[in-house]
Amino acid sequence: MMRCSEVRPRIALYVDREVAGTEALDFEAHLTECAECRREYDELRATVDAVRGANPIYEVPERSYAAVEGMVAKWERRQRQRRWVPAVAAAAVLLAMIAAWWVSAGRSGYEQFAAQAHRNYARRTFPLDIASSQPQVVSDWLQPRVPFHLTLPNYPEGGPKRYALAGARLMQYRGEDVAYLAYEMDHKPISLLISSSSRIMPTGGESYRSGELTFYFSSEQGLRIITWKDKGLTYAQVSDLDVKGAESCAICHGAEGERRKFEGLGKRI
Amino acid sequence: MGCHSSLYRYARSLCGEPWEAEELLQETYKRALAAKRKPVVADADEIRPWIFTIMRHVWQNERRRVSRSREVLLEDRAVVSGEYTEFGISRKLLVSEVRAAVDSLPVIWREIIVMRDMEDLSYAEIAAILGCPLGTVMSRLARAREALRQLLMPRVPEVRR
Numbered sequence: 001m002m003r004c005s006e007v008r009p010r011i012a013l014y015v016d017r018e019v020a021g022t023e024a025l026d027f028e029a030h031l032t033e034c035a036e037c038r039r040e041y042d043e044l045r046a047t048v049d050a051v052r053g054a055n056p057i058y059e060v061p062e063r064s065y066a067a068v069e070g071m072v073a074k075w076e077r078r079q080r081q082r083r084w085v086p087a088v089a090a091a092a093v094l095l096a097m098i099a100a101w102w103v104s105a106g107r108s109g110y111e112q113f114a115a116q117a118h119r120n121y122a123r124r125t126f127p128l129d130i131a132s133s134q135p136q137v138v139s140d141w142l143q144p145r146v147p148f149h150l151t152l153p154n155y156p157e158g159g160p161k162r163y164a165l166a167g168a169r170l171m172q173y174r175g176e177d178v179a180y181l182a183y184e185m186d187h188k189p190i191s192l193l194i195s196s197s198s199r200i201m202p203t204g205g206e207s208y209r210s211g212e213l214t215f216y217f218s219s220e221q222g223l224r225i226i227t228w229k230d231k232g233l234t235y236a237q238v239s240d241l242d243v244k245g246a247e248s249c250a251i252c253h254g255a256e257g258e259r260r261k262f263e264g265l266g267k268r269i
Numbered sequence: 270m271g272c273h274s275s276l277y278r279y280a281r282s283l284c285g286e287p288w289e290a291e292e293l294l295q296e297t298y299k300r301a302l303a304a305k306r307k308p309v310v311a312d313a314d315e316i317r318p319w320i321f322t323i324m325r326h327v328w329q330n331e332r333r334r335v336s337r338s339r340e341v342l343l344e345d346r347a348v349v350s351g352e353y354t355e356f357g358i359s360r361k362l363l364v365s366e367v368r369a370a371v372d373s374l375p376v377i378w379r380e381i382i383v384m385r386d387m388e389d390l391s392y393a394e395i396a397a398i399l400g401c402p403l404g405t406v407m408s409r410l411a412r413a414r415e416a417l418r419q420l421l422m423p424r425v426p427e428v429r430r
Contacts, residue, residue, distance in 0.1 A: 012411055016385065018392060046427045047418040051386045054360075054367035058281040060274045064291050068273060068298050075302040 002030045007037045014041070015048055110193070110200045111227060113173055114236035115220050117180055118191035122240075128167035128182055138168045138181070145170050146179050148196035148233060163190060174199070185241070193236040200234045202227035272317050275388045279321055282383035283328045283376060293331070297324040318394040321384070325398055363425065370420035378413030385410055 002010075007030045013019045014027050031038045120126035130141045135152035142150050152165070163185035171180045176197050183190040204216025204227055215228045226237045276297065280290035300323050301307070308319045371379055384390045384398065396406045421428040 012407065012414070016392065043418060043428075044414060047414055047421060048386055050363065050421055050425050050428050051367055051371070051382060051417065054364045055387045056274065056278060057364055057368040057371060057387070058278045058287075058290075060277045061287065061291065064277055064294055065273060067291070067295055071295065071298055072302065 001033070002026045004030075004034060004037055007031070007034070008040065011037070011041050011044055015044055110173065110195070110234065110236055111203065111218065111220070111225050114191065114193040114227075114238050115223050115225055117171065117193060118189065118223060118238035121180075121182055121191055122189045126169070129169045131167035133165045135165055138165060142168055142170070142179050146177050146194075146196070148194075150179060150194065152181070173197075185239075188240060190237065190239040190241070193238075195234045196232060197234065198232075202229050202234055202236075272314060272320065275314075275317055276320060276324065278387055279324060279380065279383055280328075282371070282380045283324070285372070293324060293328055296327050296331075300327060317388065317390065318397055321390070321394075321398045325380075366421060366424045370417055370424075373420060374413060374416055378409065378416060381406070381410050382413050382417060 007027060010019055010023075010027055014024065019027055031041055117126065121128075130138055132138050132141075135154050139150060139152045163183050166182040166184050166189075168182065169180045171178050171193075173193075173195060174197070176195065178193055178195040178197075181192040181194070183192065202214070202216050204218035204225065206217045208215050208217070213228055213230055215226055218225050218227075223238050223240055226235075228235050277290060277294055280293045280297070281287065284290040284293055297320065301320050304323070308316055310316050371382055374382065381395065381399075384395050385392075390398070392403055392406050395410075396403050399406065418428060
């Protein structure tokens, strides 16, 4: 059994449930035997019970809830906004990546598509939907079939013809109708692909600016590819003519009146 | 908000006046919400030691700033006076008597009575909040209770026996 000297320091601990197990049993056993310790325990027990019995002694004012609720609500709103910032930033980055992929996919695919169409045409494995050397006839055939306005110019104006229109074919590129135009110069084919898709952007290895237009020049397996955008239409011209850069334009547009259009084209960006 | 009532009562134990307690309460919430590290707890009660500690720091800082003189921190002696008239002891009266007695205690005893006997915090939790050893909690609580017993004895029959 516990002695009084062991019990006294434990009275408060026992009241506060900080004594447990066999120690509590020993403590209780001592209290049944020792009147002095019991009296001390009862005094403390009565005081604590009175305090605990009176609890809560302080009424919580209703307005304190309202004030704190407002504060917490404001904090929660700020937290939500903070959570949105990284989410929005991440979404913006993701969108930018998708957009970059979308544009780059449109670019490289269009060039390759034009080059492949040219090769097929050069191998004569690619029948034209309409075979005609008359720009007006080809324009009339294409116009109702493509989702953009197209009138083929009668180049070169006034001079001897260095190239001739061979015909056209309607093609599909990424679900959209595009016009394929076939020309010939010195018995060599020249292909021109025209699309109105906003997704397709001109691109290439070297770029040259002429007035409002920027031309991109690239090569692929001996083919020279020029792409540009003008008035909402994206063009890709493919040929195997042995000329470099801006000289390509001069082949078809070499007439005196047209050269002005390409002034400064030799200036590389 | 789950421990709002507890927190208010602790604020009342630290501040003599209700309006002071409300100010302390708001400042405590402000600090708690701004805290970079918040405890992750399943039960609202588990947050009490953390937010009580914040409240005590806020209160201590304010005390140092204002250099209040009307509260005297007494550890070993209490100025205890009980000018009570005799009342029948209904619960309402018990509340009134206990509140008067608790309010008359020095703040350092008042807060420990509120934390232990009203908010049921463990010795360890109180020690963490006060930043003192467990032994100090026990001795301070014993003195506070003895002072309270002296105050309540003339008024509360249960305490007289």
